[in-house]
Structures are given as structure tokens and as C-alpha cells.
Amino acid sequence: MSYTEEVYERVVAQNPGEPEFHQAVKEVLDSLKVVIDKNEEKYRSLSVLERLVEPERIISFRVPWVDDNGKVQVNKGYRVQFNSAIGPYKGGLRFHPTVNQSILKFLGFEQVFKNSLTGLPIGGGKGGSNFDPKGKSDREVMAFCQSFMTELCKYIGADTDVPAGDIGVGGREIGYLFGQYKRVRDLYEGVLTGKGLTYGGSLIRTEATGYGVVYILNELMKDHNDSLDGKTVVVTGSGNVAIYAVQKATQLGAKVIAMCDSNGYIHDPNGINLDIVKDIKEVKRGRIKEYADRVEGATYTEGVGIWNIKCDVYLPCATQNELDLDGVKTLIANGCKYIVEGANMPTTREATDYAMANGVLFLPGKASNAGGVATSALEMSQNSQRLSWTSEEVDAKLHQIMVDIYAKISDAAKRYDMPDNFVVGANIARFRKGCRCNDGSGYCLISCSFVCIIQKAFRISDPKRLFIFSCFLYGSINFFSSSINVLTSLNSL
Secondary structure (H helix, E strand, O other): OOHHHHHHHHHHHHOOOOHHHHHHHHHHHHHHHHHHHHHHHHHHHOOHHHHHHOOOEEEEEEEEEEOOOOOEEEEEEEEEEEEOOOOOEEEEEEEOOOOOHHHHHHHHHHHHHHHHHOOOOOOEEEEEEOOOOOOOOHHHHHHHHHHHHHHHOOOOEOOOEEEEEOOOOOHHHHHHHHHHHHHHHOOOOOOOOOOOHHHOOOOOOOOHHHHHHHHHHHHHHHHOOOOOOOOEEEEEOOOHHHHHHHHHHHHOOOEEEEEEOOOEEEEOOOOOOHHHHHHHHHHOOOOOOHHHHHOOOOEEEEOOOHHHOOOOEEEEOOOOOOEOHHHHHHHHHOOOOEEEOOOOOOEOHHHHHHHHHOOOEEEOHHHHOOHHHHHHHHHHHHHHHOOOOOHHHHHHHHHHHHHHHHHHHHHHHHHOOOOOOHHHHHHHHHHHHHHHHHHOHHHHHHHHHHHHHHHHHHOOOOHHHHHHHHHHHHHHHHHHHHHHHHHHHHHHO
């Protein structure tokens, strides 16, 4: 049995009843097999994969709050701090009835790879609660958020863990969460991203994930001598990711003809009127079926099946495992050539494999979905500088990040003789970066420990003085050690 197979069996045995997490781990380990097999003993001796798949920390806690009827409600809260090898934990908070530890571990695991691919110094994490904000009053949402943050604030911080928003956590929820964090910790710091523009938020943050999906899609198409101009596009979902993917795709010349929510989907052969969608979803917090009532020629279909609509490009931007094998077969039969994931793992493993085996150019969410967290990291930078960049600055940085991500995953796939296999490319590109950190982890640990000892022993507080003194002392020790080695060698002659 290979090392990757052993680790996967261990994950399944030690994490029973967590199918989403198992799925995410298997996809990554299968992709990495070609890398691991070349130097299996080295990776095995260092337990690299065991460390990769095990979260550094999982926090689970009770969230009691009082509803509008005066009744105490109790939900469950989580924070999965998966990996901090390259920076503080970074990943969204999700408020949705489906939230459980398995889903958050899978999301946190994917987040590690996604964040690494951005090239920014952020680790991977995820969190949330099984609380459902739909149908709740503003006061109820506030009561829940305040209770949730009262416990969560013990485990997060600007240099420790910086959550953002995810499903069910928008500007309203972030505002309540940030206010409670300040209240309890007495700190005004960029510990949450997705904040309002008046208190440290970044321009383009709301649009970032959707824009990023289209930017990387555009790079993929350019690399294959194609363009979005004149293409027919189907986008699943109707949240921020979907809405702004529609917006950017339309700007680049595509015609988006379908969207959906959890109840059903709309089809507008003339092209989606985004202003109406925004009014329904962002202003009125309504259901997508209202679109068909307001737009002549549009139809609404209850339930699943949006993949039945003929398109050139399919962008799943709703939730995990929304696109199954039957859906992919239908898309391919109808001439779909591109599938780019806007959500986290919205395509099942079987569907992904079938799509790639049948000539579909497929971009996984850990690469194409990275625009949101990239802009969250840019918000962190702005907070640290006490600056607010213009929309143009943020958008340009986001665009370049997505261009670079495509270049990384494409290059990694080609290097291992799997051109256009971007699933493998994304996993390998991140893994190689992580291994460079892990290979030097001993050195880094020794170096950090050395500096800490020097700081305490000599009571040096100034970082510049500490750095210079540590370098001098470290060099002196190395020189002394080298001299001893030389003398020992001479004596042996």
C-alpha cells in the first residue's frame, strides 16, 4: 500500500462520519501521488502528509441567544484552525443549518491550498455555526452574533486568526461580530474582513470572489486561444459570488442566461438583468423566482436541473457537491467546454473526473475561488497600514493574483506531464510551496527559538537591534563551530 493510500485510510478511520472531509482529502492525496512516489521515504519519515491532513486546532462551543419571543435558543459554533505554516489562519465564517465539523474541516483543508496559491502570507482556517439567519429579525441576528463572538474572540486576533464572511455572513453579520469583538477585547484591529467601508473595509471585497472566477476563466481561455466574447454562460447561485461573476462575465462580452437559488432556477434567453437580481437578493432578501414575475420572457423552474440549459461555460457558485455526474454528462452533451468552480468543491469527484476525461477544461475552486480570500488579505494589509486603497488599485491587485494563480497551476500540471489537469496542478503547486516551508521547518524553528532566547537573555526589545545582534552572535557561533571542525580534522591527519 502506498503512503498516500495509508494516510487516506487513517483519515477515514480517525474521522468517522465526515464524508465531505474524506472527499477533500482523497482528491488532494490522489493528485499528490505523482509527487510523493518520487521520494516516498523522505515524506514518510517526516510524516508530511499526516501533518498536512490534521488540523492544528478545532474549537467547538455553545452559542445561547434569546429570540424575539423571549425564548432561549442554542446553536453550535466552530472554528477550525487548520494550518498556519505561512501566516495567520484565514477563512470565512458560515452560518447555515448544514454546518457541521465535517464540512468545516473540508472547507478549512481546501482553504489551506487556496490561500497558499494566492502568494499572500495567510494560513488556512474556517468556522461558523448551524444558525440560520434566514427569516430572523435584525435583533435576533445581532443577539446571535454577539453571543457567538463572545466565545470566538478568545481564539482570534489580527496576527492569529482573521475570519471573513461566507454563506449567511454578509455585511450585517460582520458588523455585529466586529462590534462585539471591540466591546469584549477593547481592540480596534483588522480581526475580521468584509467590514463596512466606514470602519476598515476594502473596496471590491464584495465583488472579489465573483470577479476572480471570471479573471482566471479569462486566463484559461486566452491560454487556449479563446475568449469570453459571445459565449453563453450559466451561473449557479445568487449570492455575492454568483452576482459578481455575472457582472464581470457580462462586462467581458459573455451572455449569462441562467441563475438559481436553493429553491429553483431562472432562465432568461435575452441575458440576465443583474439590476433586478440585485434588487431581489441584496435589497429585498427575496427568492430568485420573483425574477420571472418581473422580466418578460424569463422562466422559473422549481428544483434542481439548471445544467439542462445549453451553455458554453458553466460556473457553479452555490455550494458543495451541487453538480453531480448526471449533471456533467448533460452539460457535455449540450456542448459545454468550460467548468470553473466559484464555490468550494461544488462538483462531485466523479463529475470532476468525467468532465476532465471528456475534454472539458476544469478549474477547481481552490484556484478559481481564491479571489475572495485574496482581497480579504488585501483588506488586512490596508488595515495594518491604516490606509484605504482605491477600487482600481484593489481590482488591479486581484486581477494580477488570479493571473499568477493560473500560471502556477498550469506550470505545475505541465511539469508533471499532465497539461490542462488543473486539479493536479493546483494541489501540487500548493504542496510544493508547503514542503519548502516544512523542509526548512527545523531550521526555522531553531532560528526562531534562538532569537527568542537572545531577546530574553539580553532584554533587547528593539526589533532592528535584536536582528543585528542575533545575526552577529549566530555568525560567531557558526565561525567557532567551523573552527572546531577544522582543528578536529587537522588533528586526525
